[in-house]
Amino acid sequence: MKMHSVSSLSLKVTRLLLGLLGTFLVGATLVNAEPYIVVSGDLRGEIKPCGCAEEGDMGGLQRRGTALSNWRSEHPDVMYLDLGNNFPEPSAQGKLKLDLIQQALKLLKPVAILPGPYEWNYGQATWDTFLPYLLSNAIDLPWSQVISQEIGGERWEIWGYVTPSLLYQNENDPPNLVPVSDSLIQQWQSQSQPGTKRLLLFRGTSVEADRFLQSGWFDRILVGSTNDDELNQVTTFTTETQLLQMIPTKGQGLYHGFSSSDQLEVRWLRPDTADWESLTPLFTNYDQEVKQLFLSGLKRMQxxxxxxxxxxxxxxxxxxxxxxxxxxxxxxxxxxxxxxxxxxxxxxxxxxxxxxxxxxxxxxxxxxxxxxxxxxxxxxxxxxxxxxxxxxxxxxxxxxxxxxxxxxxxxxxxxxxxxxxxxxxxx
The missing domain is CATH 1.10.1130.10 (Flavocytochrome C3; Chain A)
Known part of the structure; x- marks a missing residue:
């Protein structure tokens, strides 16, 4: 029978304990991993790069899906947010795109979506009730006012603000949205849970952004794009108080980074990002529907x-x-x-x-x-x-x-x- 010395046994026990401790620490790290924020928005109907020019080949839902899937595999606690303005200009083909976009978002699974003016152009009846649309300054509308998320050992509240000036509202009808004011911020504060971190998805003016910044109530404010020129991307939003990060237009890039980062990084969705295969059936079906739309138009145009x-x-x-x-x-x-x-x-x-x-x-x-x-x-x-x-x-x-x-x-x-x-x- 093989004999082991006391020192040899002690060494093996020590190694075993260290291994168990390491496993415990790794597990604890995963449980308390810091949230990793990913932000999209302002697709504006550009569901896929047209491919007309190689230098303009950026963006698209399929590349977004791949980038998001990769981050989710790398980080245990991803908080994915969308700043809206995803719908295209209203048209028959636009309606097909709208359906594709919302089906894709269901697979991408954002925590919250801020509906922008492009969504409002189609009317609230077109917004999928199974998606987490968020409007914190709405009056008597059936959308979430605040979305809470337990992630990475932290509790986050996501709030959303869309300025009424971006939307058409009949002056004879009661308003759907109210502008920022001290009373609105106080109302939000009264509904907030203590010990939470707060993030604001924002579409409005620089003056309105300053009101929220001066309240000191939000840990981060992310801004929907005010830029219409994808050839000259603007990723900052200027206020008198500070520069805020603004999502790239036409869905050409995503923001991403740990929640503790002062600034999130931009990830441009170039051709080196492959298409996410989970969205392929949706695009195949969309192409078939567009073809049917084209053929139905032929009969009329003949x-x-x-x-x-x-x-x-x-x-x-x-x-x-x-x-x-x-x-x-x-x-x-x-x-x-x-x-x-x-x-x-x-x-x-x-x-x-x-x-x-x-x-x-x-x-x-x-x-x-x-x-x-x-x-x-x-x-x-x-x-x-x-x-x-x-x-x-x-x-x-x-x-x-x-x-x-x-x-x-x-x-x-x-x-x-x-x-x-x-x-x-x-x-």
Whole structure:
């Protein structure tokens, strides 16, 4: 029988105890882990980068899902918040996007969502009651006034403020929202639990933000974007008291960091962030619904086909041979093919900048109106029908001024007329 010395046994017991202690300490660290804050918002209907330009390829719900999933695997206590303004401009396709966005948010599981003006544009009846919409300055509305969260050994209260000045309210109706005042802050304080940390999701003016800052009541205030230009992102909101962090516009970036951090970091959602597979079925279904919307529009628009004012580039070739050759060698001449390659040749939001006269009694589909496919003469110069009848009737549009109808924002972030114009110049 193998014998062990007393010192050898003592060493083994010591190692065992140290191992158990280490396991206990690691467990205790996980139980009391500091909350990790992730913040999104201001998607404004940009559910997925359009892919028109590599340098503008940022954002999207699928990349957001991957980033959030990674942080949740790295940190045991993630507090995910959304500043709203996620809905698109109202339209038939916009309604499809709205449904996709809210279904995606259910899978992303934010703790709180502040409804912004874009949500209000569709009306409260469209807000999914299974999502945690938050309005702390609302009057008699069915949304949470404060959301409490026990996380990382800390108790947090999330409050939300949307200034009434951002929303249309009929002057003859009682107000839905009240502006910040000492009495409003006192009312909130009376409802708050002692020993909690407080975070405010905010959409309003700098003066209103200062009122909340001067109260000294919030541990952090996060601001929804007031910026409409995704090519010049602004991530700070200036008040007389201090600079506050403002979410990037068009959903191109997220804020993230530990709750004790003075400043959260921005994570830009670039192509190196893969799409979150859990959202793939939603996007597949959305594409199918958009295609059905497109096809239903075809039946209606076919009746108007005989009224079209557009003739197509082939008609122009007879007199403008050199110009036609210049066009044929440009990217404009195969603009629709770029959509077909990525399966978006039925998406109305894409087609309007890749064909002639879409939704203006022009292009219907590649099968019905192939002569109006791609970006052609009439995109830049206007309808040529009157010009054909009488060459002295010049086309109505100044070509140079037409460029910015499509070469705008993240669709064409590098656009510069002085460098782009020579690529299509012709006589």
């Amino acid at each position: 009746k108007l086909q005989q009224e079209t004012q557009f003739v197509g580039a082939a008609v122009c070739t007879t007199c403008h041979t050199q110009a036609h050759q210049s066009w044929k060698s440009s990217r404009h001449s195969h603009a629709l093919a770029t959509l077909t390659r990525v399966g978006k040749d039925f998406d109305p939001e894409c087609l309007q900048c890749h064909v002639v006269g879409f939704q203006q009694k022009g292009f219907l589909s590649n099968q019905l109106t192939p002569q109006l496919a791609n970006v052609q003469c009439e995109n830049c110069h206007g309808s040529a029908q009157e010009h054909i009848k009488n060459p002295l009737n010049h086309p109505p549009l100044e070509a140079r001024q037409s460029c910015v109808n499509c070469h705008v924002g993240s669709h064409s972030p590098s656009f510069n007329l002085s460098t782009y114009w020579p690529k299509i110049r012709h006589k």
